[in-house]
Amino acid sequence: MSAITTTVLRNFINGEWVEAQTEQFQAVPNPATGEELAQVPISTMADVESAVQAAKEAFETWSQTPVPKRARILFKYQQLLVDHWDELAKLITQENGKSFKEAYGEVQRGIECVEFAAGAPTLMMGKQLPDIATNLESGMYRYPVGVVGGITPFNFPMMVPCWMFPLAIACGNTFILKPSERTPILANRLVELFKEAGLPDGVLNIVHGAHDVVNGLLQHQDVPAISFVGSQPVAEYVYKTGTSHGKRVQALAGAKNHSIVMPESDLDSAVKEIIAAAYGSAGERCMACSVVVAVGDVAEPLIQKLNESANAISIGNGMDENIFLGPVIRQEHKERTTGYIESGEKEGAVLVRDGRNDEAYREDGYFIGPTIFDKVTPAMKIWKEEIFAPVLSIVRVKTLEEAINLSNQSEFGNGACLFTKNGSDVRQFRERIQSGMLGVNIGVPAPMAFFPFSGWKNSFYGDLHANGTDGVEFYTRRKMLTQRWDF
Numbered sequence: 001m002s003a004i005t006t007t008v009l010r011n012f013i014n015g016e017w018v019e020a021q022t023e024q025f026q027a028v029p030n031p032a033t034g035e036e037l038a039q040v041p042i043s044t045m046a047d048v049e050s051a052v053q054a055a056k057e058a059f060e061t062w063s064q065t066p067v068p069k070r071a072r073i074l075f076k077y078q079q080l081l082v083d084h085w086d087e088l089a090k091l092i093t094q095e096n097g098k099s100f101k102e103a104y105g106e107v108q109r110g111i112e113c114v115e116f117a118a119g120a121p122t123l124m125m126g127k128q129l130p131d132i133a134t135n136l137e138s139g140m141y142r143y144p145v146g147v148v149g150g151i152t153p154f155n156f157p158m159m160v161p162c163w164m165f166p167l168a169i170a171c172g173n174t175f176i177l178k179p180s181e182r183t184p185i186l187a188n189r190l191v192e193l194f195k196e197a198g199l200p201d202g203v204l205n206i207v208h209g210a211h212d213v214v215n216g217l218l219q220h221q222d223v224p225a226i227s228f229v230g231s232q233p234v235a236e237y238v239y240k241t242g243t244s245h246g247k248r249v250q251a252l253a254g255a256k257n258h259s260i261v262m263p264e265s266d267l268d269s270a271v272k273e274i275i276a277a278a279y280g281s282a283g284e285r286c287m288a289c290s291v292v293v294a295v296g297d298v299a300e301p302l303i304q305k306l307n308e309s310a311n312a313i314s315i316g317n318g319m320d321e322n323i324f325l326g327p328v329i330r331q332e333h334k335e336r337t338t339g340y341i342e343s344g345e346k347e348g349a350v351l352v353r354d355g356r357n358d359e360a361y362r363e364d365g366y367f368i369g370p371t372i373f374d375k376v377t378p379a380m381k382i383w384k385e386e387i388f389a390p391v392l393s394i395v396r397v398k399t400l401e402e403a404i405n406l407s408n409q410s411e412f413g414n415g416a417c418l419f420t421k422n423g424s425d426v427r428q429f430r431e432r433i434q435s436g437m438l439g440v441n442i443g444v445p446a447p448m449a450f451f452p453f454s455g456w457k458n459s460f461y462g463d464l465h466a467n468g469t470d471g472v473e474f475y476t477r478r479k480m481l482t483q484r485w486d487f
């Protein structure tokens with residue numbers, strides 16, 4: 001029987017579904033309806049230990065498997081993911097709440113990661129210089145690091161795990177994934193399909209749970225590398241704890257992304273992009289636009305158009321056709337968001353559109369309508385903190401320089417966008433903004449799998465980012481061979 005049809009989820013260790021060694025379980029509701037989809041086990045250190053032992057043993061043979069043979073399994077996996085595209089997207093919508101269209105796009109992003117990882121034979125290549133001196137040569141060879149731990153957030157149940165395990169595994173590592181306990185179901189399907197593609201037992205393991213599993217991975221001496229994606233405080237904790245245990249860690253964290261709109265921009269196109277970036281996936285994206293910086297006299301027409309577009313947004317269950325805005329992930333998150341709206345009002349921001357007035361707000365799911373605040377200032381909590389919900393703040397400034405300085409005051413530096421028709425604005429923005437992923441006339445400048453996902457400041461802890469050649473560097477270690485052959 002498939003694990004996803006059972007109510008109680010199991011861990012996947014050494015190629016088999018095994019019951020977690022725990023008494024503790026959490027309900028996984030469909031955020032659009034409140035209906036329970038499954039119970040997820042909050043696994044223990046004992047479960048982590050079993051997974052590490054399986055992954056350690058599997059590493060002995062997997063790391064010795066020729067790279068083209070490993071790549072062939074990834075090609076097969078890619079085909080299976082394509083074959084199951086609709087099913088995977090449906091699972092994402094059910095457990096996360098985002099619209100089916102967005103979930104469908106997320107599956108594509110996951111598949112692209114597998115496609116990139118299938119290039120392992122090229123990606124794993126070393127470098128040689130045949131004559132560093134007379135009759136003396138040097139070469140660099142690349143090897144996997146061992147058992148890698150991956151800890152992922154709720155907002156991209158497919159794409160974020162796919163930033164990690166396909167590439168790590170293609171590079172010859174074995175992997176233990178701890179999916180978010182709030183969206184654990186899809187991960188089980190991902191591993192089932194990988195097994196079907198021919199992945200040997202023990203190469204990819206799943207241990208469901210929360211803090212204990214994370215701490216178990218962070219402290220385990222047989223896990224030399226950790227990939228983490230999640231909120232800022234947890235990313236900082238994971239980075240500090242992991243590195244203090246001698247591990248390499250990449251920890252991708254929270255965000256507060258600013259979009260600067262210039263007076264001479266194409267306003268209709270800017271509004272379209274900003275609406276999609278602020279309210280798509282209910283604002284639960286690390287690349288969501290959460291602050292608009294309106295420069296000069298663009299503010300009035302921009303706010304009017306944003307408000308009109310926000311009023312036209314369809315809110316509801318993401319499985320229904322033509323729904324744009326689904327629920328946030330949990331009732332507590334809805335209440336937290338409401339708290340931010342109250343705080344914005346108290347601190348003197350102008351509430352242009354109140355998502356608490358939308359009909360869906362009173363339904364069983366965890367809905368909150370598109371919300372817009374004008375006249376927000378950097379002193380306000382709604383400007384400083386990541387709300388991670390459909391709440392957009394607008395700050396008014398006079399010049400591009402002021403806009404860039406304001407954006408740079410944020411503790412975060414994940415993404416930033418500029419809407420303009422002026423090339424010199426673009427240059428000024430690119431050179432001076434303190435952010436790692438930039439967009440010009442585009443709302444969500446998320447890089448594709450072959451480029452690194454490059455957050456700055458408190459949006460990232462570590463040296464090597466996820467994806468692209470950074471990912472290959474992170475999941476491999478090098479040997480340098482220098483040799484003399486003159487006898």
Ligand code: NAD
Pocket residue numbers: 151152153154155156160178179180181209210211214215229230231232234235252253254255285286386388414453455459
């Ligand atoms: P989260 O930090 O609550 O959880 C992430 C993971 O950490 C989960 O697997 C969770 O079980 C675990 N975790 C949570 N608290 C922990 C603790 N105290 N000790 C040990 N482990 C703990 O994040 P989330 O709410 O699931 O995801 C949303 C966050 O992720 C947002 O801040 C978003 O910006 C960020 N995110 C960042 C990126 C990026 O690329 N920078 C991408 C996606 C999401």
